[in-house]
Amino acid sequence: MWLNEIFCIYLLRLCEDRVWLCWGATGQVPKPYIAPKKELDGLKKITSNLRNILFFGCKKKLKKPKTKLREKRMKAIIFTIFILFITFYFTISVRAQAQIDLESGLVFTGYNDVRIPGDMGTLFSLKDNLISKTELFYRIRLNYTIKSRHTLSVLYAPLKTKSVGSVANDIFFQGVVFPANTEIEGYYKFNSYRLTYRYNIIQKPRFEFGFGFTAKIRDAKIALSSPGLITEKTSLGFVPIINFRLMWKLDDKFGLLLDGDALAAPQGRAEDVLIAATYKLSKKIDIRAGYRILEGGADNNIVYSFALFHFASLGFTINF
Numbered sequence: 001m002w003l004n005e006i007f008c009i010y011l012l013r014l015c016e017d018r019v020w021l022c023w024g025a026t027g028q029v030p031k032p033y034i035a036p037k038k039e040l041d042g043l044k045k046i047t048s049n050l051r052n053i054l055f056f057g058c059k060k061k062l063k064k065p066k067t068k069l070r071e072k073r074m075k076a077i078i079f080t081i082f083i084l085f086i087t088f089y090f091t092i093s094v095r096a097q098a099q100i101d102l103e104s105g106l107v108f109t110g111y112n113d114v115r116i117p118g119d120m121g122t123l124f125s126l127k128d129n130l131i132s133k134t135e136l137f138y139r140i141r142l143n144y145t146i147k148s149r150h151t152l153s154v155l156y157a158p159l160k161t162k163s164v165g166s167v168a169n170d171i172f173f174q175g176v177v178f179p180a181n182t183e184i185e186g187y188y189k190f191n192s193y194r195l196t197y198r199y200n201i202i203q204k205p206r207f208e209f210g211f212g213f214t215a216k217i218r219d220a221k222i223a224l225s226s227p228g229l230i231t232e233k234t235s236l237g238f239v240p241i242i243n244f245r246l247m248w249k250l251d252d253k254f255g256l257l258l259d260g261d262a263l264a265a266p267q268g269r270a271e272d273v274l275i276a277a278t279y280k281l282s283k284k285i286d287i288r289a290g291y292r293i294l295e296g297g298a299d300n301n302i303v304y305s306f307a308l309f310h311f312a313s314l315g316f317t318i319n320f
Contacts, residue, residue, distance in 0.1 A: 212244075
């Protein structure tokens with residue numbers, strides 16, 4: 001209720017200020033301006049109507065709008081989100097820093113064991129039974145740090161590998177039997193889309209430690225193909241994981257970075273961790289070189305899949 005009244009008073013005040021600005025624009029010395037009762041009544045009527053539209057009425061004598069309850073709630077939610085967004089934007093724009101982080105290098109398969117279906121398929125390896133190739137990788141991350149402690153980030157991290165070879169036994173995969181000793185090509189995709197919030201618990205000139213949470217969307221696919229045969233298993237799902245970041249600045253130029261997402265649960269596990277040496281090239285550009293490990297998987301009746309990847313990583317961050 002009090003929010004409605006504040007909103008009404010704010011609009012009335014805004015309209016009065018516009019009258020004052022028009023008065024002052026004439027070039028004359030501004031004088032105290034008292035709006036006539038007729039104008040004030042008109043302004044009050046306008047703000048009252050706006051309030052009724054946005055808040056669906058707050059006094060008993062007002063008629064309830066002829067809309068469904070679901071529509072009311074949806075409008076209220078949309079308006080609330082809009083107000084929060086505007087407030088958030090104007091608040092953080094004063095003391096915020098944006099960054100673009102790019103990372104690339106080589107990725108090597110440590111292991112990649114698959115059995116689909118998880119309770120009936122043939123267990124095979126996309127690294128040992130089929131020979132995997134070393135691949136190039138890249139990642140793009142956008143960071144937005146607010147008041148040096150609160151960080152929001154969005155990450156796009158695609159990963160694709162291919163394996164080729166033949167196996168001495170039949171492979172039953174996703175409802176298809178691949179005969180023994182036939183040439184098989186394997187395809188593995190594990191793309192990640194992540195939204196992260198992190199708070200710096202420790203914020204010192206030489207040492208920073210942050211802890212937060214990541215909402216991860218997993219877009220995965222495993223496919224096998226041979227002459228005349230092809231099948232695949234796809235998986236699209238949401239995974240909540242824990243985020244952490246530790247930065248130790250050895251001096252004004254060099255530093256050590258430990259950064260990652262990780263979580264283990266009965267349904268499976270996921271770890272994506274980077275350890276790197278950093279160097280401040282300029283006020284706006286930081287570079288780094290290090291090692292990243294990506295590991296995880298799931299074991300259930302539908303799918304058994306566990307993989308480990310090693311990354312030789314180079315990256316740089318542009319500060320705005």
